[in-house]
Amino acid sequence: MSDGAALPPPLAQPRVKVPEQASAGELITLKSLLRHRMDSGNRIDGSGHPIPRLIINRFIATFDDELLFSAIVEPSTAENPFFEFTARLTRSGTVRFLWIEDGGATVSIERTITVT
Amino acid sequence: MSPLSRRRFAGLLGSTPVLAWRPRTAFAASPPRIVIIGGGAAGATTARLLAREGGERLDITLVEQTARYTTCFQSNLYLGGYRSLDALTHDYGVLARGDGIRVIGTRAVRIDRDERSVHLDDGRRLAYDRLVVAPGIELMYDSVPDYSRAAAERAPHAWQGGAQLRLLKSRLDALQNGEHVIIVAPPDPYRCPPGPYERASMIASLFRRRGLPDSRITIIDAKPSFSKQALFEAGWHRYYPNTIEWFPSDIHGGILSIDIEAGTVETDLDTFRGQLLNIIPAQRAGRIAREAALTDASGFCPIDPATMHSTFDPAITVLGDACIAGDMPKSAFAAHSQARVAVASLLGELLGRAMPPPRFGNICWSLIDEGDAIKVGGSYAPSGERIGSTGSFVSQPSDAAGTRASNHDESIAWYEAITTDMFGRDA
Amino acid sequence: MVRSSLPGAAPDRRPTAGGFDAPVDMRTNRRRLLDSGIALGATPAFVGRLARAVEAVPRTATLDATEATIVSHIGRAHPRPGPLSLDIAPIAENGSSVPVRLHVPDEEHGSVRALSLLLLAPENPDPTVAVWHFSSLSGSASVATRIRLARSQRVVAVAVMADGSWRRTERAVHVNIGGCGIENAGPRDDP
Numbered sequence: 167m168s169d170g171a172a173l174p175p176p177l178a179q180p181r182v183k184v185p186e187q188a189s190a191g192e193l194i195t196l197k198s199l200l201r202h203r204m205d206s207g208n209r210i211d212g213s214g215h216p217i218p219r220l221i222i223n224r225f226i227a228t229f230d231d232e233l234l235f236s237a238i239v240e241p242s243t244a245e246n247p248f249f250e251f252t253a254r255l256t257r258s259g260t261v262r263f264l265w266i267e268d269g270g271a272t273v274s275i276e277r278t279i280t281v282t
Numbered sequence: 283m284s285p286l287s288r289r290r291f292a293g294l295l296g297s298t299p300v301l302a303w304r305p306r307t308a309f310a311a312s313p314p315r316i317v318i319i320g321g322g323a324a325g326a327t328t329a330r331l332l333a334r335e336g337g338e339r340l341d342i343t344l345v346e347q348t349a350r351y352t353t354c355f356q357s358n359l360y361l362g363g364y365r366s367l368d369a370l371t372h373d374y375g376v377l378a379r380g381d382g383i384r385v386i387g388t389r390a391v392r393i394d395r396d397e398r399s400v401h402l403d404d405g406r407r408l409a410y411d412r413l414v415v416a417p418g419i420e421l422m423y424d425s426v427p428d429y430s431r432a433a434a435e436r437a438p439h440a441w442q443g444g445a446q447l448r449l450l451k452s453r454l455d456a457l458q459n460g461e462h463v464i465i466v467a468p469p470d471p472y473r474c475p476p477g478p479y480e481r482a483s484m485i486a487s488l489f490r491r492r493g494l495p496d497s498r499i500t501i502i503d504a505k506p507s508f509s510k511q512a513l514f515e516a517g518w519h520r521y522y523p524n525t526i527e528w529f530p531s532d533i534h535g536g537i538l539s540i541d542i543e544a545g546t547v548e549t550d551l552d553t554f555r556g557q558l559l560n561i562i563p564a565q566r567a568g569r570i571a572r573e574a575a576l577t578d579a580s581g582f583c584p585i586d587p588a589t590m591h592s593t594f595d596p597a598i599t600v601l602g603d604a605c606i607a608g609d610m611p612k613s614a615f616a617a618h619s620q621a622r623v624a625v626a627s628l629l630g631e632l633l634g635r636a637m638p639p640p641r642f643g644n645i646c647w648s649l650i651d652e653g654d655a656i657k658v659g660g661s662y663a664p665s666g667e668r669i670g671s672t673g674s675f676v677s678q679p680s681d682a683a684g685t686r687a688s689n690h691d692e693s694i695a696w697y698e699a700i701t702t703d704m705f706g707r708d709a
Numbered sequence: 710m711v712r713s714s715l716p717g718a719a720p721d722r723r724p725t726a727g728g729f730d731a732p733v734d735m736r737t738n739r740r741r742l743l744d745s746g747i748a749l750g751a752t753p754a755f756v757g758r759l760a761r762a763v764e765a766v767p768r769t770a771t772l773d774a775t776e777a778t779i780v781s782h783i784g785r786a787h788p789r790p791g792p793l794s795l796d797i798a799p800i801a802e803n804g805s806s807v808p809v810r811l812h813v814p815d816e817e818h819g820s821v822r823a824l825s826l827l828l829l830a831p832e833n834p835d836p837t838v839a840v841w842h843f844s845s846l847s848g849s850a851s852v853a854t855r856i857r858l859a860r861s862q863r864v865v866a867v868a869v870m871a872d873g874s875w876r877r878t879e880r881a882v883h884v885n886i887g888g889c890g891i892e893n894a895g896p897r898d899d900p
Contacts, residue, residue, distance in 0.1 A: 181551055181891050183535070183550060183551050183552065193848045193849060194722070194830055194848075197550070197551050199533060199551065201527070204856075206834065206835060207832045208835070213624045229846055231653065232844065232846060233844050234844055234846045234847065235841070235842070235843060235844065235847055236841070236842045237839050237840065237841045237842070237852075238839060238840040239839050240838060240839055241833075241834075241835040241857070242830045242833045242835050242836065242837060242838040242839075242856055242857050242858075243854065243856060243857070244805065244806040244807070244854075244855035244856055245805065245806060245857075246806075246855075246865050247715040247854070247855075248533050248853075248854055248855055249841075249852060249853070249854050250810075250852065250853035250854070250897055251841070251843075251847065251851065251852050251853075252847060252848045252849045252851055253847060253848055254845055254846065254847070254848030254849075255846065260547075270803075469871075506808050507803045507806070508802075510803055511802065511803040511805075511806075512803050512804075515805070530806075530808070532808045532853065532855075533855075672726075677806040
């Protein structure tokens with residue numbers, strides 16, 4: 167980082183979809199969206215200066231203490247990273263979503279689900 | 283003055299079911315009667331061009347229920363405060379006073395194709411030898427959950443008619459800082475593909491000018507992508523950072539319900555809230571075309587690309603938003619271009635004029651911010667049974683600022699030219 | 710599973726048909742991920758441990774080394790035919806955000822589980838889109854996301870299976886920039 171370089175903007179509030187209820191063993195769909203420029207480092211701004219790389223590089227979803235789904239995210243993932251994936255659960259619990267940005271900033275959100 | 287005397291015109295009224303009926307082949311005795319339904323970019327252009335080229339050899343009637351026509355094209359610029367409503371509103375006075383066009387200011391309610399007559403809502407019927415159907419679109423309110431014609435008074439579409447446009451403008455002008463707008467954008471095909479995104483740009487510009495730094499615009503789109511998307515998104519990042527958020531269909535997963543009073547739009551992903559909902563539903567051809575069995579399963583009217591005749595009825599031409607125009611988008615420029623081809627075809631059929639090879643063109647301009655307009659356009663020609671593209675161009679992210687500014691000037695000049703073609707110009 | 714070695718690090722590490730020359734211990738990697746998951750509570754220590762456990766993807770893959778990139782991700786494994794669906798529209802209006810869906814169909818019918826999916830856009834400056842890892846709670850090996858395509862190209866999907874095999878499929882995508890919308894989209898789909 168050069169002198170006077172600004173800190174990256176704070177991460178936005180994510181949007182996620184987790185069904186409020188599900189049957190045990192039912193295949194459910196989860197969605198996650200985080201507003202983020204995903205600057206790949208390959209673009210040049212209006213004045214001809216390269217825009218440095220700053221992306222979300224990890225996405226991790228857990229159910230209670232277990233790893234559910236995770237991603238190593240690279241610059242060819244589009245702006246505003248979106249992931250839709252599935253889960254098959256047998257008990258109620260909490261789904262947590264975690265995003266990690268280059269440099270270590272994180273944002274997380276959680277939803278509870280009732281499984282009967 | 284219209285060549286038709288008042289007495290003869292009065293003879294069209296009356297109790298006989300079909301008036302002034304004459305055999306189809308007797309053109310030599312009296313001018314062929316051309317009835318045009320719809321006084322928009324296609325219909326009004328057709329009327330004036332036929333009158334100019336055919337003169338007294340054609341009997342031309344234009345049916346348009348609106349006395350003062352506010353163009354949908356460039357209406358977004360009025361929302362943004364870049365054009366006045368007056369500049370966008372026109373009447374049919376000059377067109378009616380011009381030679382050879384009879385303007386009827388009532389609504390056409392039904393086409394009787396067997397009888398070759400058009401029924402008007404005041405009970406009159408107009409017999410035709412050739413019919414030009416240019417009714418525009420019908421909004422399919424129930425394509426959006428919990429939306430209806432009545433709901434449009436609270437959540438305007440402003441996609442048709444001057445009253446809806448004025449309603450949306452007054453709602454926008456009344457917004458306070460921190461109040462948000464939600465735009466629901468329709469599925470293809472629809473009138474004016476870049477329209478919802480130019481509208482979002484104009485609303486963002488209005489927010490800035492009115493000093494509403496905390497107000498936001500959310501677009502819930504029925505589509506996974508949109509016209510000139512890369513250019514719009516670059517413009518939004520540059521001029522309106524963090525103001526406009528777009529959700530495509532694969533991400534929001536579909537609209538589940540809308541509460542107009544609460545201002546909420548519930549999707550599979552999340553529920554969005556706004557103080558002003560602008561809901562643009564799916565569209566199909568104007569009802570009069572559909573009820574005359576001129577549409578196919580797509581909801582729009584198939585045509586012969588060399589003549590613009592309906593494929594279902596050779597005595598009927600369909601133009602503008604209501605027709606299936608292949609690679610051409612639904613725009614005023616395209617409607618005007620189709621009108622020129624249709625007129626050449628009719629002059630050929632009815633007056634034996636030589637018809638040049640049919641060629642079409644289109645340009646769509648979108649204003650992103652003051653002095654920055656983008657455009658996309660193309661040339662087209664009959665290709666098999668449809669209208670196909672023969673070339674296209676689009677603004678580039680690398681355009682110089684001067685190019686974007688001159689795009690806007692060009693669009694204003696085009697507006698003056700097309701409205702002159704449509705409505706004529708007072709001396 | 711993901712390995713940390715760089716692709717093409719030495720000429721003799723280039724893949725031969727049907728096999729790869731560097732070993733990977735998939736059991737070890739999987740246990741590390743689970744250990745990290747148990748401690749999930751978004752503490753800085755946890756985040757660091759989990760991030761290290763899900764290992765970095767090398768960024769130096771060259772455009773003509775798609776095979777080497779795949780090797781670098783999956784290490785020692787045998788390609789084996791099997792269903793892998795890659796849904797992406799053949800024409801992308803806007804290369805900056807293209808929807809895509811990957812799915813291993815036979816997993817739900819009780820056959821061998823898929824551990825991860827990998828998507829490459831070989832003509833992009835950074836050819837890797839992402840690597841997604843599934844768990845025994847996933848229920849299916851499927852993901853939908855949006856990707857960047859710098860130009861028209863064939864995108865490549867790879868599924869790594871729990872039995873040590875892998876599968877591959879690809880789709881050609883033509884990328885337009887701009888355009889005035891899709892006219893005459895045909896009979897209207899039900900909403």
